[in-house]
Amino acid sequence: MQISAKISHFHGVGIPFEVCEMPITATPNDVLVRVSLATICGSDLHTVSGRRGAETPCVLGHEIVGTIAAPTRRRSATGETLHEGDRITWSMTACCGTCDYCVNRNLPQKCETMFKYGHARNAGDSILSGGFASHILLRPGTAIYRLPDAVTDKEAVPINCALTTVVNGLETIGLQAGETAVIHGAGMLGIYAACYLREKGYRCVAVVDTNAGRLEIAKRFGATHTFNPNDKSVAEIDTALKELTNGRGADLGVEVSGATIGIPNLITWLGIGGRCLTLGYVYPNADISVDAHQIVTKCIVLRGVHNYHHTSLGHALGFVAETRTRYPFGELIGKTYPLSDINTAFVDAMNQEALRIAISS
Numbered sequence: 001m002q003i004s005a006k007i008s009h010f011h012g013v014g015i016p017f018e019v020c021e022m023p024i025t026a027t028p029n030d031v032l033v034r035v036s037l038a039t040i041c042g043s044d045l046h047t048v049s050g051r052r053g054a055e056t057p058c059v060l061g062h063e064i065v066g067t068i069a070a071p072t073r074r075r076s077a078t079g080e081t082l083h084e085g086d087r088i089t090w091s092m093t094a095c096c097g098t099c100d101y102c103v104n105r106n107l108p109q110k111c112e113t114m115f116k117y118g119h120a121r122n123a124g125d126s127i128l129s130g131g132f133a134s135h136i137l138l139r140p141g142t143a144i145y146r147l148p149d150a151v152t153d154k155e156a157v158p159i160n161c162a163l164t165t166v167v168n169g170l171e172t173i174g175l176q177a178g179e180t181a182v183i184h185g186a187g188m189l190g191i192y193a194a195c196y197l198r199e200k201g202y203r204c205v206a207v208v209d210t211n212a213g214r215l216e217i218a219k220r221f222g223a224t225h226t227f228n229p230n231d232k233s234v235a236e237i238d239t240a241l242k243e244l245t246n247g248r249g250a251d252l253g254v255e256v257s258g259a260t261i262g263i264p265n266l267i268t269w270l271g272i273g274g275r276c277l278t279l280g281y282v283y284p285n286a287d288i289s290v291d292a293h294q295i296v297t298k299c300i301v302l303r304g305v306h307n308y309h310h311t312s313l314g315h316a317l318g319f320v321a322e323t324r325t326r327y328p329f330g331e332l333i334g335k336t337y338p339l340s341d342i343n344t345a346f347v348d349a350m351n352q353e354a355l356r357i358a359i360s361s
């Protein structure tokens, strides 16, 4: 099957996106997807601002939902046959399934030949690999999930990056109902972490951010307490958290702000035996300074998680399907721009007009 796809090329920092058309041939061994909606993730902003490098030209965008656009022999992650017209989401990375990371280390997201959608130079066999386009081709080793009919595109679109990263991180560090958590950062990951922890039985979920508007959103998504460092010092937040925990300090810290003060603050706020999960530093040279004496004397576990294990995507999708009537996930997506206005969309996203700005071709 031959189609003409519309794509946007990122050529480098300070250069406007170029929207162009290219012919694509798909066979039944491929999964050709018509992109319904894609959102601008914080990682896309890091790339466009030059905070982290990218090989160009590249089609950005990895938070995507779409519809299968041609017959395929491939199957879903749960073994179902896939049909033209199926609404789907898929893992942000494709893995080989045979290397040491895939087989022995339970880290398929760090596969030796891992491919990451929306991050690759647009050349050779990686054409149509980003979401800011009319179509995308899904390669072997991608975990594909059909979307439940009830879950809308807006509810679904950030699942395959933001939510699944949170779910996999929290599954990795381990959860315990009744605990107290403190989340550093009320961006998309922090908001998802708040509602996920509440649904997992966390008694107190405190969210810390300097953006008062985002703290209000966090309250609608399960935060039991919010703290703004513009109003309260680190020591005052520490005192407040200790009052909530009989003087112990928080059990779980989640760093999703990407600010280098995040881990030092969380190490301060955690109690003895506390666990600290960090997902936020997806750019290089995020140097931090902590009093490691606290890590030792409080027996703190510090754990980083990058990308995610593809099985967590199924769990994340189930979470949204089950809780979508309790949390207004769709409202986390702000304005939707046509692909032809991608440059304006990125300006809005940079200005943090909303937690997510969407693009639809």
Ligand SMILES: [Zn+2]
Binding pocket: 041, 042, 043, 044, 062, 063, 161, 162
């Ligand atoms: Zn992302």
Ligand SMILES: [Zn+2]
Binding pocket: 095, 096, 097, 098, 099, 100, 101, 102, 108, 111, 112, 113, 114
């Ligand atoms: Zn592998």
